[in-house]
Amino acid sequence: MFDIIILLIAFALTSLVSGNNLPVCAGSIIASKMVSRKSGILLTILGYIAGLTGEGRFLSGSISPLLPHSYFLIIALFVISILIFIFAYFQKIPQSLSIIFTSAIIGMDLALSIAIDREFILKLFLFWFVIPLFSIFFSLFLMKFLYKLKPTKNIWASLKEIRIFSIAAAFLTAFTLGANTFGLLLVSISQYSYTFIAMILGIIFGSIFLNKQVLKRISNEIISIRSLNSVVSQASSFIFVELATLVGVPLSNTQIFVTSLYGTAFSYRYRLLIKKTMVSIIYSWVLLIVLSIAASFIFVLLLRHFIAI
Numbered sequence: 001m002f003d004i005i006i007l008l009i010a011f012a013l014t015s016l017v018s019g020n021n022l023p024v025c026a027g028s029i030i031a032s033k034m035v036s037r038k039s040g041i042l043l044t045i046l047g048y049i050a051g052l053t054g055e056g057r058f059l060s061g062s063i064s065p066l067l068p069h070s071y072f073l074i075i076a077l078f079v080i081s082i083l084i085f086i087f088a089y090f091q092k093i094p095q096s097l098s099i100i101f102t103s104a105i106i107g108m109d110l111a112l113s114i115a116i117d118r119e120f121i122l123k124l125f126l127f128w129f130v131i132p133l134f135s136i137f138f139s140l141f142l143m144k145f146l147y148k149l150k151p152t153k154n155i156w157a158s159l160k161e162i163r164i165f166s167i168a169a170a171f172l173t174a175f176t177l178g179a180n181t182f183g184l185l186l187v188s189i190s191q192y193s194y195t196f197i198a199m200i201l202g203i204i205f206g207s208i209f210l211n212k213q214v215l216k217r218i219s220n221e222i223i224s225i226r227s228l229n230s231v232v233s234q235a236s237s238f239i240f241v242e243l244a245t246l247v248g249v250p251l252s253n254t255q256i257f258v259t260s261l262y263g264t265a266f267s268y269r270y271r272l273l274i275k276k277t278m279v280s281i282i283y284s285w286v287l288l289i290v291l292s293i294a295a296s297f298i299f300v301l302l303l304r305h306f307i308a309i
Contacts, residue, residue: 007195008198010195014206019206019207020206022206022211025047028234029043032230045203051180052183053178056178057183058248059249060190063248064187067188073300074188074189081097084100099285101184106121107296107297128255135236136266139233139263173234173238176238177241179241184250232263233264258281
């Protein structure tokens with residue numbers, strides 16, 4: 001019975017994450033009509049699945065020791081994450097399962113007085129807060145480098161080249177999200193039967209039906225996205241998230257993409273970015289980290305009064 005409940009919740013959470021993050025992967029190539037909406041969604045689905053299959057268990061060594069060994073607590077982690085994601089979805093906030101889910105785990109460990117590896121926590125917050133800031137400067141440097149490399153009004157004169165780079169960047173971004181974000185979920189529930197199948201179904205469902213709200217914000221409300229902005233931002237996302245995956249740290253594709261996107265905006269003489277949106281997104285990220293830790297911490301304390309855990 002509990003196995004079925006956990007698989008259903010895993011399906012729902014995977015669906016929400018797939019839809020919430022699809023615009024980060026393929027939003028620009030769909031909005032610019034480089035590919036059709038259906039092709040962009042299919043490309044993202046394939047990237048998700050390839051990353052999950054190829055590198056999905058890379059986070060096992062660092063995350064497994066932190067996970068609770070209780071059906072009730074596993075379900076609680078999923079429920080808390082789903083509720084926060086539903087909130088993020090309706091607020092059009094591009095959010096990350098990696099951060100929400102890991103924060104909830106930390107909150108539970110604190111409530112249960114479980115010793116947490118301080119070195120891992122330090123590395124975790126280094127990647128969460130320092131790497132996004134670093135990605136701003138990295139993407140700014142990369143933009144200026146490309147301008148100097150080919151100092152023409154049109155950075156890539158060939159539309160064919162733009163399309164190839166953009167499609168490749170979209171797939172690689174989806175790949176790293178599948179490896180890191182969905183890999184985190186897979187590691188958390190891999191002991192249950194049919195976990196992989198439930199997650200694949202969730203990826204397909206969420207990518208097709210749950211992407212509209214955040215797609216609008218990424219495409220229209222941050223900056224006026226050009227092809228070069230998108231390629232550089234996605235390249236930054238791929239590099240840093242893949243690095244995090246290799247060292248076993250959950251990291252948000254969404255955060256790196258958005259901060260890199262702002263970095264590319266600083267390279268233009270006329271910076272077409274909306275600061276109000278940036279402040280709102282950063283505030284939401286920090287708030288949801290605190291909310292995830294607090295919600296799981298309080299939930300465990302309350303649960304202890306009714307169930308032996």
